[in-house]
Amino acid sequence: MKEKELTSLAVFVKQRRKTLKINQLELSEKAGVGLRFVRDLEQGKASLRMDKVNDVLRLFGHELGPVEMDRTKLWQ
Amino acid sequence: MKEKELTSLAVFVKQRRKTLKINQLELSEKAGVGLRFVRDLEQGKASLRMDKVNDVLRLFGHELGPVEMDRTKLWQ
DNA sequence: ACTATTTACACCTTATAAGGTATAAATAGT
DNA sequence: ACTATTTATACCTTATAAGGTGTAAATAGT
Numbered sequence: 001m002k003e004k005e006l007t008s009l010a011v012f013v014k015q016r017r018k019t020l021k022i023n024q025l026e027l028s029e030k031a032g033v034g035l036r037f038v039r040d041l042e043q044g045k046a047s048l049r050m051d052k053v054n055d056v057l058r059l060f061g062h063e064l065g066p067v068e069m070d071r072t073k074l075w076q
Numbered sequence: 077m078k079e080k081e082l083t084s085l086a087v088f089v090k091q092r093r094k095t096l097k098i099n100q101l102e103l104s105e106k107a108g109v110g111l112r113f114v115r116d117l118e119q120g121k122a123s124l125r126m127d128k129v130n131d132v133l134r135l136f137g138h139e140l141g142p143v144e145m146d147r148t149k150l151w152q
Numbered sequence: 153a154c155t156a157t158t159t160a161c162a163c164c165t166t167a168t169a170a171g172g173t174a175t176a177a178a179t180a181g182t
Numbered sequence: 183a184c185t186a187t188t189t190a191t192a193c194c195t196t197a198t199a200a201g202g203t204g205t206a207a208a209t210a211g212t
């Protein structure tokens with residue numbers, strides 16, 4: 001049981017992709033990134049490159065920016 | 077004249093650091109990243125690793141997340 | 153203006169993300 | 183249940199970020 005933490009970013013991308021009714025391959029092509037990258041992104045990999053993530057987010061009219069940490073994370 | 081675009085993330089970090097009255101070296105130590113990384117971050121380097129950026133943002137109670145693109149960027 | 157501190161930039165090495173391919177698992181459609 | 187499609191995981195190579203060191207430029211303090 002891996003229980004990998006699903007980040008809000010991962011959830012965001014997956015949900016947006018679903019709304020567009022496209023699969024990971026199509027998303028990767030539209031974004032100009034590799035299929036493997038989209039997979040890693042939706043799986044919550046933490047060490048991705050910002051510029052590549054932004055290539056994907058741009059399709060949804062979004063980009064990476066600093067947001068307040070959710071308070072449950074603040075004390076560890 | 078380089079005219080490197082200063083991203084909102086870069087500005088955010090620099091401003092927060094200033095309010096804490098610490099220099100780049102101190103920030104890098106607190107965050108557990110290299111000095112060079114902090115420099116690149118404040119200079120707006122686009123290809124940084126998300127996890128390292130988050131190591132810095134955590135000090136300010138923030139983290140990377142998807143935010144709406146500012147509308148001026150939407151059509152190029 | 154002078155000096156000390158801080159920040160920027162270049163070169164180099166090492167660590168690792170990105171991406172391809174292949175396979176397995178999961179999910180959806182009938 | 184069966185089958186097709188989609189998604190996840192592993193192995194490998196290549197590209198490049200991270201970080202150290204050194205030097206130059208910029209900024210701040212007097």
